[in-house]
Amino acid sequence: MTSIQSVYIHIPFCQQICHYCDFTKFFYNEQLANDYIEALKQEISTYVQEEQMNVRTIFIGGGTPTALTVQQLETVLSHIAQKFNLDACEEFTIEANPGDFSKEKVELLRAYGVNRVSLGVQVFDNEMLKTLGRIHTVKDVYNTVSLLQNYGIRNISTDLIYALPNQTVAHFQDSLAKAMDLNLPHLSTYALQIEPKTVFYQRYKKGQLPRPPQEDEVKMYDILKATAEENGLHQYEISNFAKRGFESKHNLTYWNNDFYYGFGAGAYGYLPGKRYGNIRPLPAYIKQAKKNGKPVLHVDVIGKKEQIEEEMFLGLRRMAGVSKHQFADKFGLSMDQLYRSSIKELMDRGWLMEEEDKVALTEEGKILANEVFERFLLEDTVIH
Known part of the structure; x- marks a missing residue:
């Protein structure tokens, strides 16, 4: 059997919906979250019927996984530990918003072997964070990084977005410098994309979202590459930079065109011969997952032609080519x-x-x- 390299688990809840985000997400509700977790456990158990399956990486993304309560988070982590061999897992990542962590949550993550945290910083500017619909502050970033490091979690990645509304090249340069000052081992940086069904899309359609000119966006990207290199972060993928040895093993699963499970509402998985996408609306996902453990919306057959095309598309994203x-x-x-x-x-x-x-x-x-x-x-x- 072809080995599954990785597992992605989607937690779709957020305390606030960001203005640019088109991922599957819903406002946090405790009872709905409890129902969702039970459905998620059913889905995982349907695909992974043995105990302690070996995988190389696990990634809990969102939404905001840390929007869950300590008890809910423990329920998810406990089931993951039951189904997957965490001792053999090389990289176990959770996404989080700055300010979402309590000591109890960090202790819980450590207890279950989470060894990497991806922080959605986005920009080091409180006013611009409000424009993006974020609820954290710059101070929350520093406090969260310090808390994680005090508990021994040092493999921390920051996400930044550039080409933001009204952002100048100098503003991005300042934000990037503050990210570099944290001296963290990984940085993911993306130009803002205006996606349908977002607040920003509605504003853009009305002409109310001033974007930087394209030449400024190119300058920001050039500054990003040069600044990262100067600070010991080598570019290993179009949007990702890392100190040697801290490249995201989970994301390399995608770019290497390897197989992975995707669990949760709106998640995507890639198994031999097919890609599948799960149902996005929560009630429909929960109902189908509890019914048969396979809340799949669509399956795309991946023949040799599609495999070859994806090998090139995904592989060329890596600097190794x-x-x-x-x-x-x-x-x-x-x-x-x-x-x-x-x-x-x-x-x-x-x-x-x-x-x-x-x-x-x-x-x-x-x-x-x-x-x-x-x-x-x-x-x-x-x-x-």
Whole structure:
């Protein structure tokens, strides 16, 4: 059987809905959260029928997992410990908002082997945090980092967003400098995307969301790369930077196109031959999960053509690029056989570079990554 590398578990509850977020999320309600946790346990147990299954990474995301009470969080962690071998798990991450942690919650996480925390900082500016719909303050960031480190959790990642409404290059530079001053081992940084069904989308449609010009967004990205490098964080993926040895093993599962379970409302999983997406609305998810343990909304069949395309899309997000010999070993076809003309065109444009055994994005290619990825779509008749 093909091994499952990783597990993603979605906790969709938030104390506040951020203005830019389009993930599956709902305002926290204690009874609803209790019902959801029971449904989640049923789903996990349906897929993982043995005890103490070995996986490399576990990631509890959201929403805001730390919006749960200590008791609810313990119920989730206890079930995870029952179904997965935590002693063999190399990286166990939980997402959190600054200010959400109590000593009891941190002690609980430590007791169950959580060894990495991803903090949704977003920006080091209290007024801009309010604009984003965040409820934490900059002071909460410092207090949370200190609390986690005092309990021995030092593998902490911060999330930043740039190209925010009314944000200048100098403002981003200042926010980034404050993130660097924390001297944490990992940084994830994303340009703001205006997603449908968000507060920001409604404002954008009305012309009420002033965005920085595109050239400023490019400058911010250039500053980000240079500043991270100066502070010992190497870029290992388009949006991610880390000290050596602190790259996110869980996210590398996605970019390496390996298999993983996705549990919870709106979660996605990737199993041999298929990707599946779960039901998003909570009542429907809970009802279906309790009924048969498989609250799946849709399944996409992943044939060889789709696997090859995803290998290129996902692999090119990594700075290491895509290995030609690993590609050939995996698919029984050479990369040149399928993509020689696309690779040559992208190299001529300065978006792709080729070394003996790999292709990878150039600096300009990182900025125009989506255009690069389009060149690796295959005709239906190419793969039989």
